[in-house]
Amino acid sequence: MILKLIKKIYKPLIISLILLPNLFVVIVGIESFPLTCAPMFGHYIDDETDLYLFKFEGENSLGKTNLVKYYGKRETLFIRHFFSKVYGSTEAISPFSNQLYESNTAFHDRMNAFFNHYYSFILAEYSLSFSKINLMVKKVDYKRNSLTDYETIGYFNIKDKKYYSKL
Secondary structure, three states: OHHHHHHHHHHHHHHHHHHHHHHHHHHHOOOOOOOOOOHHHOOOOOOOOOEEEEEEEEEEOOEEEEOHHHOOOOHHHHHHHHHHHHHOOOOOOOOOOOOOOOOHHHHHHHHHHHHHHHHHHHHHHHOOOOOEEEEEEEEEOOOOOEOOOOEEEEEEEOOOOEEEEOO
């Protein structure tokens, strides 16, 4: 009796486990491993896609310091983590975001948490002290050639431990 019930439920259960996440991706448009059968094709870039590079810059009374050397890991890994897990996409529905309907407060809370941890890291690891950390971005082509200069889009104020958007 129990064996018959298991055989009856087994196939629909397995099919549902595979099909439902993929239906979600088709309907909503957000892909995220393991909820996609092909995570390496989770987004598509063509000639019309705008591409950007992020950079952090520390600022204090002595001037500005490019923080690329102080990420604690390779630039591409650090910035990829920052963009995909912290900052997120500017598109409402994006393969780079799992925040379908996010409030401005939730975004700033996530940025505050990230920058508080990052500032603690550079202070402890490199003995670097700043009054603020600027978040900068520039537009690039698919070969990472600059199309614009870096522009500050926000900053983390060390004193009040808050991120402020300039946009």
